[in-house]
Amino acid sequence: MNWEFATAARIRFGAGTAREAGGAARQMGTRALLVTGSSPGRASTLLADLHKEGVGCTPFAVSGEPTVECVRTGVETARREQCDLVIACGGGSAIDAGKAIAALLTNPGDPLDYLEVVGAGQALKLAPAPFIAVPTTAGTGSEVTRNAVLGSTEHGVKASLRSPLMLPRLAVIDPELTLELPPAVTASTGLDALTQLLEPFVSTRANAMTDLYCREGMRLSARSLRRAFEQGDDLVARTDLAQASLFGGLALANAGLGAVHGFAAPIGGMFPAPHGDVCAALLAPATRINIGALRARAAGSAALERYREAARILTGQAAATLEDLIAWLEELVRGLRISGLSAYGVRREDLMEIAAKAAQASSMKANPLVLFPEELLEALESALH
DSSP, rough: OOOOOOSSEEESSTTTTTGGGHHHHTTTOOEEEEEEEEEGGGHHHHHHHHHTTOOEEEEEESSSBBBBHHHHHHHHHHTTTTTOOOEEEEEEHHHHHHHHHHHHSSSOOHHHBHHHSSSOOOOSSSSSEEEEEESSSHHHHGGGGGGEEETTTTTEEEEEEEEEGGGGGGEEGGGGGTTTOOOHHHOOOOOOOHHHHHHHHHHOOOOOHHHHOOOOHHHHHHHHHHHHOOOTTTTHHHHHHHHHHHHHHHHHHHHOHHHHHHHHHHHHHOOOOHHHHHHHHHHHHHHHHHHHHHHOOOOHHHHHHHHHHHHHHHHHOOTOOOOHHHHHHHHHHHHTTTTOGGGGGGOGGGHHHHHHHHOOOOGGSSSSSOHHHHHHHHHHHHHOO
16 A cells, blocks of 8 residues: 655643743744634733744634635735744634745635635745644644634635644643633544544545554543543543544545545534534444445445454453444434534434535545445434434
């Protein structure tokens, strides 16, 4: 098999490493656009460190998941303030927004000129402005991926702005920044990370390098997700989840995703549903549908054995079966109190449109096999409640 592996130019991991971001920024520019989530106060220490290092700073808060309009505003702000680097400190939304802003800060045109699926899909020609990612959640792995997922209001869908040039200059993963996450956010982001370990493991683009990250990441998730949910101040558990999220990002960036994220793109564009919650609701149903389809149409597929291996890793049982895997995922989702898709306004009459859009989503291309329309609908039906 031929494959390649690409990631952020530099990764710093560990408790307290966030304090290094200010000094690193001083080596990259003189004025930063500091992109944060809806709680900018969580970046107050970083802001103070930037000032201490003599780096000017323009704050830019992203409320909710990033959109094309949000990125346009961010680029305008960065240019007006003469920012020459971008730092994102927040969850996946802030980091994706920061990546897109850094890319458009040096490349001419509009985000839709470069966006996949609903845009022109042009390739970036110029390297983005220097970009530093400092995640405050353990879920998306966006700090080491080469794409930014943006919502397009006019198209009612999410799509990626993607380029190898968009890999961050520096990723700083400090588990201490996740200690204050509430249980609900811990659950949704943690299940997103688990999805991003299981999907690349069974994807058509899986390779020897990404397999290493998926296996270890699944082990860490199984060991610590419930513990972090129940005991948010457990730094050991938070460290496990931060590593699992990082490993998921490394894996998906180089091996792709699958049906869960194929569904998440249209659902996130059509409804006010957080990405992690959508993935959490769909993880068990999509896994069950994939396994059933493989058994029916590709019984000799390597993906079935990979699902069996995942069952052994996640359950900790050497004789675990495919049924055990599905049961374990269903019990985990119940235990973490994840709501069904109907909680976000998804109705049965919306499922046909969602399924049609999901079939065309870029993430669906790496699914172990092409799912039939009735299988897509069955997975969505199971995730409604």
